[in-house]
Amino acid sequence: SRSINLAVIPGDGIGQEVVAEGLKVLSAVLPQDVKLETEEYDFGARRYHATGETLTDADLDALKRHDAILLGAIGDPSVPSGVLERGFLLKLRFAFDHHVNLRPSKLLPGVATPLAGEPEIDFVVVREGTEGPYTGNGGTIRKGTEHEVATEVSVNTAFGVERVVRDAFARAQARPRKKLALIHKNNVLTFAGHLWTNIFNKVAEEFPEVTTEYMHVDAATIYLVTQPERFDVIVTDNLFGDIVTDLAAAVSGGIGVAASGNINPSGEFPSMFEPVHGSAPDIAGQGKADPTATVLSVALLLRHLGYEAEAARIDEAVAADLSERTGKPARSTSEIGDALAVRVAG
Amino acid sequence: SRSINLAVIPGDGIGQEVVAEGLKVLSAVLPQDVKLETEEYDFGARRYHATGETLTDADLDALKRHDAILLGAIGDPSVPSGVLERGFLLKLRFAFDHHVNLRPSKLLPGVATPLAGEPEIDFVVVREGTEGPYTGNGGTIRKGTEHEVATEVSVNTAFGVERVVRDAFARAQARPRKKLALIHKNNVLTFAGHLWTNIFNKVAEEFPEVTTEYMHVDAATIYLVTQPERFDVIVTDNLFGDIVTDLAAAVSGGIGVAASGNINPSGEFPSMFEPVHGSAPDIAGQGKADPTATVLSVALLLRHLGYEAEAARIDEAVAADLSERTGKPARSTSEIGDALAVRVAG
Ligand SMILES: CC(C)[C@H](C(=O)O)[C@@H](O)C(=O)O
Ligand SMILES: CC(C)[C@H](C(=O)O)[C@@H](O)C(=O)O
Secondary structure (H helix, E strand, O other), X not given: OOEEEEEEEEEOOOHHHHHHHHHHHHHHHOOOOOEEEEEEOOOOHHHHHHHOOOOOHHHHHHHXXXXXXXXXXXXXXXXXXXXXXXXXXXXXXXXXXXXXXXXXXXXXXXXXXXXOOOOOOEEEEEEEOOOEHHXXXXXXXXXXXXXXXXXXXXXXXXXXXHHHHHHHHHHHHOOOOOEEEEEEOOOOOHHHHHHHHHHHHHXXXXXXXXXXXXXXXXXXXXXXXXXXXXXXXXXXXXXXXXXXXXXXXXXXXXXXXXXXXXXXXXXXXOEEEEEOOOOOHHHOXXXXXXXXXXXXXXXXXXXXXXOHHHHHHHHHHHHHHXXXXXXXXXXOHHHHHHHHHHHHHO | OOEEEEEEEEEOOOHHHHHHHHHHHHHHHOOOOOEEEEEEOOOOHHHHHHHOOOOOHHHHHHHHOOOEEEEEEOOOOOOOOOHHHHHHHHHHHHHOOOOXXXXXXXXXXXXXXXXXXXXXXXXXXXXXXXXXXXHOOEEEEOOOOOOOEEEEEEEEEHHHHHHHHHHHHHHHHOOXXXXXXXXXXXXXXXXXXXXXXXXXHHHHOOOOOOEEEEEEHHHHHHHHHHOHHHOOEEEEOXXXXXXXXXXXXXXXXXXXXXXXXXEOOOOOOOEEEEEOOOOOHHHOOOOOOOOHHHHHHHHHHHHHOOOHHHHHHHHHHHHHHHHOOOOOOOOOHHHHHHHHHHXXXX
């Protein structure tokens, strides 16, 4: 009999609320014969304030034993900026070698977009997750003085770039339109830019059916608002990926519906699934958060573990739910979760 | 009697065409008693192919003698990516210490935006121009092998950050809404992020009337498409500024109308004014380019040199011209230039 052994990290703010709904829908969609085991971890601001710890070696050992991780959101204004991001979120992505950060953007029928007209948006961003300016390399001298110098070092390796570029080409190859865009800034960041561009062009030779294009990150932001239908698969570095996926989320229905997977394709470590949004402390505890992004992250999680039919059922339930929202009164977090659970079970 | 001694760099592609119109409008707007002298420089792809040179010490000496520089666009597909950007554009910005890169975004009445509704957009981005990941620091080892490592180093100094932050606060103070947003990614790029944030907060104490906010660059892209009216003045680093100003241009009428100034506030070196758009080789030589961004850059140039009334006349002429475009047949580059020249003279 099959089983899923899931680590659950509700985290801070609305993380608690949205993860509860994600689990509700997960339970509802799974067939009877699949045994779902969940273990909850209390990472985030409370634990940091109580113990000073963000993520210990023992924590990593414990997490490692799970099939996958579902995360709500981490971050709170009471913790200095960077402490939980670097000490937990990025530490985990790096420790578990989550080098494929997968962020689909699909504007579903009936969903509002800030863009005029009715753009067709259906693309996926493959963001590198373990290199670039996110490595924490760099430092500060003469801190706090008028002679302070602070550096940030973007580290890019052929190994790291090639594996994520290959992953993106394979995804493009498997999609009907078979298009892949590389986003970088190779006219200014020439060292990293040439590495990315050369590897991209080399791997492209192995995928003759995939149509490729290159664009600078600044130009990409223009296309994302003027011609979002242009994109099918995008591959890009860690920082550019962070920026363009928030913009992509904004134009394709908002961060209320933006899901993501931090994937370790080899399976050596569990992959982690989380909504793109943060902990939103301003609306936490009020039942106002939209759990849809978390529910869609659960679909990515199921797809990653091989439960394609169940993932598709969630996607369909969300599409149906979203298409019926216009003009209706706002529902609470758990009402939306309930509605989705009913749909996926039905 | 007054005089303006202008260096003119038409550059590549549509640069030639739009600069001609910029000069046409400049001549038309200047009072009789102002003597306009222009000297044209042939920098760009042609010169690079002919001589291998992008910008020599002698070139810099020559440019230094002018009151200001008007640039069209530099860049051509025949030149490898980065050669002209690093060898000319960035070399000049760094050599002349253009640390205030000024990019206003204003959605004028009658101008199309990709955003739904009728957003009110009127803000200015103060982008740092001489530091960050643009310094060219970094390098490559084991180039072309599977063990290649490429780094890019973002360099940030208290000196460099404070002067641009001060400039931005002064601009915010001088505007009716008196709002200033710092855009960075201080939760991940913690070394540079803390330097920027600390200096921003310190300088803020000297400007108690200015309302400040901080936002991460990823979140900023969301606000730029969902709440662009939120912004008044933005200050940010070189790379984030590059990205958000292209997005800002896209939502406020497109890069056809986005002007910029690379400013050396002390006046030690001449400042340079250029449209945000590139050389657009695909439409070059066809009279299709919109010279408006260049004409608005001429207005920034005039304002910088103290010709406020003339700058305002150009802004008004452009606003009037744009407001009458809808439904009319497209005009050529020179027809638009002629129309603007008539308006500013009239
Ligand atoms: C919170 C932060 C560390 C994170 C990132 O920059 O990757 C977030 O913005 C995201 O996109 O997942
Ligand atoms: C061409 C390039 C070097 C330049 C930049 O990145 O600054 C351009 O994108 C700009 O915004 O002026």
